[in-house]
Amino acid sequence: MTEAAQIESIEESARRAPALIRYLGDGNYVTRRYVSQGAEMNTGEYFDYACDVRDGMPMRDHFTLDVHGFVLGRHRSTIVDFHDKPAVDAAYLGEVEELVTKLCGATRTAAQGWMIRTSADLSARAREKVEGYQHSGGIQPPAGEAHVDYNEITGRRAAARIYADRFPDGPGYKRYICFSLWRTFSPGPQDWPLAVCDGRTVTDEETASNTLFVVDEFPVGDALTAPVAGEDQMIAATIFRHRERHRWWYFSNMQADDVLLFKFQDSDHSVTWRCPHTAFHDTSLPDTKIRESIEVRCIAYVE
Template sequence: MSITLDRPIADRTVTAVLNYLAPVQGRPRTYTYGPPAGEPRSTALPEPHAVTIHDARKAGEQFSLDRQGFAWLEAPTAIVDFGDEAAIRETYYPESAEIIRRATGADRVFIFDHTVRRRVTGAEDRGGGPRQPATRIHVDQTERSGPQRVRDLLPEEAEALLQGRVQVVNLWRPIRGPVLDSPLAFADARYFPFEDYVPTDLVYPDRVGEIYSVRYNPAHRWYYVPEMRREEALLIKCYDSATDGRARFVAHTAFENPAAPKDAPPRESIEIRSLVFHAPRA
């Protein structure tokens, strides 16, 4: 379920540039570390397009993970310091798992990692400093990599768990708010043809993951939540094994907000990644 506001607010729909995937020969690939000699860091080059990003607070509809593939909630947190790794794992993980469980009706939620992002002007993501907002449209998992994450992380249980419905759901929260700088845009899954997703290799030192990059299509419909607060959380579906017409993947990206004041504080956020399991139903 999403937040329902009981006060009139201005429509803060914007036109902004999002980075789609430029045409590429062969399979796109990005190294998460310094590439081998003679190799480019990435062959997944950006193709910018100006698009309308609708104000989700003014959309006049309820958003859900199964319909649009995303939702945002009132979700206060007990965490005071998101620089405290122990508190994140000991308190925020179970707190987030319960939020995801309630939103999905899952039998089990397994949180497998998190990323704290603090924007530094001019810094490159994975450049050795704080992780930066991701500025290319992507989906964290694919038709292949979603189930593979279960096998990688829970090998002894994987085949049994994969008999039921499996989802990968991210929970995104501002560390401080309201977020004015580099907010998150997310696409309504109902307006996203599957052929617009492009499997892309994400090369780590010890493994090769797979994400979706995204081809441009004017039919895509984009949203954001203006001025998200620390007490709000955004849920994004990155994979769903169900093939019965529910949303399965949601493309998303940070974007430069043209409505942000020049002195807007740099965005700080945390994202939790989880495997969500539903037992097989008789």
């Protein structure tokens, strides 16, 4: 049996959880993502597709960043309460930088913003009016559709800007990788875990850019999709349309010391360079519990 056949055999043996994965429809849409306090919404039409999500936990050491676009590691944080914002700002971002540098073999890493997500009811929080809301360090619902947080222009600009800001005396970099480091801190198994898609199974053919608008209140009616000058140069994510070839994975019953690192964008396209992801409702396990998780965006540099 060839090495490729062995890998396929291993992956085909995984337990599968039934899921509904939300994708952008095949129509021609103005695609935007609006975020506000405790709430998010997308324009365009999205549809739920029945998919299998394979459980990678029993084979956790099988996955690698440059093959699959994600890897599951282990890390014990010094943070006692991830809702303690000053503690997260003061200590956790440094932990993430050290850990990501080690996991991906980079020269150095710069952590960016972080976000807590929960499957608990946030409807009261969403009604709060917060002037000047910033999309960082807050609490949001789980991600609702298959996406990557950056499109290529967004990742490339973020890498250049952050390197110049954080490492002004650095020699420059020959490769950058935009990541998310994700962990749950609530007891497992989680009711809405994170699913990650094998980056080898996606192509540009099914993608669209989704421009980010951070707002105090959501616009309504035609204002949701009215033309905005320079929108093609604004911060945007990549969203996906459904294709049968997409291969989804998750890691069931993650514990607080489990960390999932996955790519938003790798400047080296000779390897797997991005990893779509989304939350899904896991009905395959009994006694699931409300999910609370923290994610940190970061950029690793190879100098």
